[in-house]
Amino acid sequence: MKIKVSLGITIGLMAITAAVTFIITSNVTLDMFNNKIKSVSEKQEFYSKLSEIDTYSRTHYIGEIDEAKLIEGMVQGYIGGVGDSYAEYLTAEDYAKRLNEQTGVSVWLGFNYEKEPSGYIKITEVHPGTSAEETGLLAGDIITAVNNTDVIAFEGGYDEATSLFNCEEGTRVKLYVKRTNDDGTSDFITYNVVAQRSEQVTVTGRVIDAIGYIKISSFTDKTESQLKAKLDELISAGASGLIFDLRNNKGGSMESLQKCLDHIIGAGTAVTAEYKNGTAEAVVVCTESEEIKMPMSVIVNQNTAGSSELFAFALAEKCAAHTVGKTTAGKGYLQTAYTCSDGSVVMLSTAILRTDNSGDFNGTGLKPEFDVALSSEIDLNQISDEAALLTDAQLIKALEVTVPKETAE
Known part of the structure; x- marks a missing residue:
């Protein structure tokens, strides 16, 4: 018995198939997708579900469907369903803006x-x-x-x-x-x-009681040169210890992180990445033969994330820096950008990041050596330098523990 299918339904099914293909090829190849959906019945269920929803929407929705927005929404839905809390879908324009922000000049x-x-x-x-x-x-x-x-x-x-x-x-x-x-x-x-x-100025600092205080707000392509200049300035001014403030620093590129660490920890591997297939490779390798040998502390909080967490881990491990504040965000995955045929980009977590002793810190973060809370009344973005010395408990603790050995003895 032959079943007649209307031209409208046929066109609708063709459109759905095209949309599904777009979603799949935006993330992984069709072969990889088919390997995930092992049986024919599972594949049929997947396509049938979309077909049903599409039919209901086109038949009963009182408004007009914007096909471009429909496909965009389906892609966003797919990314959201992957289970990767850091996964993103970016249009070509949005990705270009992000890259521009990373340059540190905008x-x-x-x-x-x-x-x-x-x-x-x-x-x-x-x-x-x-x-x-x-x-x-x-x-x-x-x-x-x-x-x-x-x-x-x-x-x-x-x-x-x-x-x-x-x-x-x-x-x-x-x-x-x-x-x-x-x-x-x-x-x-x-x-x-x-x-x-x-x-964009991402590095600021001053000398406080012979201790060099440096605040790094993010890691952009300009952060390294700003950090090097500030380190030289504070050390020349007689700083006998260093405090790095990474509170509310949500990270940046691994390349910027490496260049910044290069001026502090000396030669060696600081961060490695372990990929899905079990392979591991060094992703932050410092080459400077000299390292800064003086007491250090790092201040962190719940908004310290990604590469800024790695910065704190590296200084604690390589320079015996004290860590002060609250447990960090725990963003310990490496994201990789994959460009689709239309220029849009999918960001996916592709590796676990580790330092020598951190282990997999994704979701757990860095637990500071000195757990110090900050008063809820303090706004770090508005507090003056003078007021901070009286009310910023985390900074006060960092100043207390960042003491030259001869002074401590």
């Missing part, structure tokens, strides 16, 4: 930000030498409107409002800011901030 307004519980935009850090600093923006300011539109009034809310910050060089962005004063009163101020091309 066109931006000059401040970092996060979403406030109310839905508005909180400025967490204002970078020196940028338009944001020049106009007078401060960490802690709340942006309530962008270009005459209330942040919450945007159709896409916070995401749409902050997308206006990604603009071409020379673009002027109008910001309406709420600033809370020490006495509890609030000022409402308008700022016009211009997007400028500048090098």
Whole structure:
């Protein structure tokens, strides 16, 4: 008996098949996928499920289906279902932006930000030498409107409002800011901030009681040169010990990590990666024959992640550095980028990262030698240098344990 299939259903099935093929080839080859789905019945169930959902959607959904968004959503769903908490699907444009950020030089307004519980935009850090600093923006300011539109009034809310910050060089962005004063009163101020091309400052520091304090906010292509300059400056100023502050440092490239460690720990392998097939290879190998031989401490917290965790592990193991603060994020997998035929990119965890003694720290993080909590009232992005010496318990502890041997004796 022949079964007649309508042209519409045939076209629909062809479209579904094309979409499924796109999803599969965006991540692994079709052969690898078929090896995972071992039986014909399992394959049939997979395709049938998509077919059913597609049929229901096209038959009953009252709106119009955007085919491009449909495929994009299916890909995102596949990546989400893989089980890799660090896996990502990025459009070609988004991936290009990420690579640009990694260079440490970009066109931006000059401040970092996060979403406030109310839905508005909180400025967490204002970078020196940028338009944001020049106009007078401060960490802690709340942006309530962008270009005459209330942040919450945007159709896409916070995401749409902050997308206006990604603009071409020379673009002027109008910001309406709420600033809370020490006495509890609030000022409402308008700022016009211009997007400028500048090098992101990821390393800052100063000498505190003969101890060199260095804060590293992230690892970009410019971090190494900034770190080397700061190390030379502090050591020349007479620093007899070093404190590296990696709190809220969410990491960066392994190449940047290696270059930074190269100026501190001397020659040797610092990090190895173990892949799915059991092979292991060194991924951070330092070549400098000299190492800094002085007391060191590293301050970390729950937002210290990825390469910044490896930095802390390496200094503890190679330089006997003390670790102070709270347990780190535990991001111990290496991510690899795979480019699809349309230029989009899939980021997948492909190896377990280890230092000499860390083992697999993914999900567990680095547990500091000195477990020190920070008062919930302290905002690390806003606290002044003077106030930190009185209220930053983690910094105070690091200063206490970073003592030259002759002083300790």
